[in-house]
Amino acid sequence: MSTLTDPPKPGFRLSQLIYDTRYRSITIQVIALALIVAAFWWLGNNTVNNLNALGKDFNFGFLNSAAGYDINQKLIEYNNQMSHGRAALVGILNTLLVAFLGCIAALIIGVFVGVLRLSKNWVVSKLMAVYVEGFRNVPLLIWILLIGAVMSESMPQPREFRGENATQSMYFSDNVAVTNRGIWIPRIGFTNSVSGEEAVAPVEGAAAVASGGLDWLLVLGTLGLSLFAMRLVRQRADRIQQATGERPTTWYQRLGLLIIPVGIVLFLLGATIVSPYLKGFNFTEGIHLRNSLIALWFALSLYTGAFIAEIVRAGILAVSKGQSEAAAALGIQPSRTMNLVILPQAMRVIIPPLISQFLNLTKNSSLAIAVGYMDVRATLGGITINQTGRELEGMLLMGAFYLALSLVISGGMNYYNRSTQLAER
């Protein structure tokens, strides 16, 4: 706007605000601003009037009052005497859980299908095309309901696992039970737990186990250190290769670094696998994956996986054939061409839409309402709103949560884009 600092010589006339391009932009913006302020004032005024008419006020105090409802899936300690705020947090964590699981599964499915769809094998590529088109062109909600119905209608009941001549049996040598009430998988317990939690025997006669946060922190910390050490080994190999041209063989060192420390920690903690078993009318012990989680997770990953497959395919097709030919001409082994030449270039095309698919998946997880999964919309935006009558505050908080999540992810994406962009003139 350098022109604005240059005042006109013959004095200022009012009509210049309309006719002179130097001032017109200011006029437009001032009018726009006035209209927007007026609109917001009107909306705010209406809201205040409506709230007064209903005898409501606007405060977030309800977050501290007792929630009074139960949540069937919780990642942190929660009972119905705890506050609405805590319930909202449980819901947020559930949203993040299904989003995280969904993103991983969708990525795996998407990469597999995307690569297989490019396969020269006619049957495979057509099968993958059917999968992609089928999932892309049918609403996600139908898939969620369908998979939810499959889980609750077509799976065996727990009592069919009972007795000598049970009609159903558990999978993986009695470790995984698939029933119409959800899937039970084994969990890991520690006999020498350091978390200070009271150890309980899962089955009578078995060793008492506990599994607290501290135990897992120890395991994950060790894993992190191992990964760091593996990176150091690789960097050393890179340096040697740069200096001498010979790359030392490091895979056994890195494998050892990955497995041995974690194995030692697990052994010292006395890790044991606790399998689910039938007790009364239902399975007990192990980890219970509810139907709602399974249906939502599978549907989200299959649906988003179809979109990711298309992105991966487009990314690989975007790298011109000359690149792989040039790599071959330089004498790079075919097995390393993919890693060194094709993927780095395809990634630049793949990553931005991939992340926006992850974002879509996270937002789509709000369809949890269809199967009764207790995500943030069900707790904060559902039961809490119904119980306290705080629609305005509840919806604002929920919107703010989703918005913050989106902005953080898209901010990260923009940062990545800037760092990998090709430098142009």
Next chain:
Amino acid sequence: MSDTPITYVRDTMLPQQAPPTSEVGPVRWARENLFSSPMNAILTILSLYIVYTVISHVGPWLINGIWDADSLSECREIIAAKGDGHHSAACFGVITARWHQLVFGYYPSELYWRPVLALLVFFVGIAPVLFPSLPRKLFIVSMVAPFLCFWLLWGGSIWLPISIALGFGVGVVAFKLLSVSVSSLVAIIGAILLPLIYWLYLSGPLAAGLASIVPLGIEFVPSRSFGGFMLSIVIGLSAIVISLPLGILLALGRQSDLFIIKTCAVVFIEVIRGVPLIVWLFTAQLLLNYFLPPGSNFDLTLRVIIMVTLFASAYIAEVVRGGLAALPKGQYEGGDSLGLNYWQSMQLIILPQALKISIPGIVNTFIGLFKDTTLVVFIGLFDPLGIASAIRATTEWNGIYWELFLFIGIMFFISCFSMGRYSLYLEKKLQREHR
């Protein structure tokens, strides 16, 4: 040349021999495409096994489907009477018995011609936009079509849509008069403000007055009666039609040099895109009454249409922005150097190219929008899924799942898939670059 005598010289051509059977026809094709390597062979066999499993399980269920039954128990009796010994047959009777409900919801059955006619009017209206070879005079139909469709669907007095349409007339007249007499900026402001004032204060009394003088109208159908695929199509098509121009304006706003306009566009787009549609739908259901003047009662279906439109327009804006950003800077500078003003250069130079680039994205947004219309079931509207659960709640069809899901899924698949194909066709047709 050696001295040894030549003992044999071929003096006739041998007929061409057929290539070995492993190198022609289906065998060769299979060798090259299906079994070129051990890995490929494993994949082929695995896929064929999957296909076989699916077909062997679903095939009989589909083929033995019962199409003429009025309830689930009747359908199961027919299956049992067939005596296959197992219950693997679909009860498609639910689709034939409840066909009208699935398509029209609770719309009065003697008025089914109205939505059908409205759809026809819509297609006639959209035709000159989709196919440039049609006569330009058809654009008159395009301009009348939205109001005619509105009137046909909801019914009531004919004067309401006419008086609303008059608002646009007021805008156009104001723009024409002011741009000649004062300036284009004042004309634009006038063309926005005057219709708003007209709609807020004049159009209601005008319609009521005209209706009391000449009571002309058809039976009014409340929004609660809308349902089934008709509701999806009404929400989807109106959102598509309105969100495209809105999205283009937003995209232009986001690319604008004017700071305040740009900020507003960015905030609007990011807020709308950052929050899931379902939250916006609940906002429309629970909160919109807070924001409107006390006592105003706004139809839920219209609220949903507005919300879905705003939602889609933010996505369209991002797609169009991609198209605008992809144009080389020389195009903008070329427009300026020709002496065109902002709107002229946008209309004649920038947008035609930018929209062409954005077509796949725009159609994808529309496909997503159409699929998202199923979400309205959560705020109590009877979209196909809502109708499906209503059917399941009746005594006749209690316990039926797969047939309804399959039917609804296939209907959505057909419409979305054909939209996708149309976008591919359009992309190819508009492709001007040499390839």
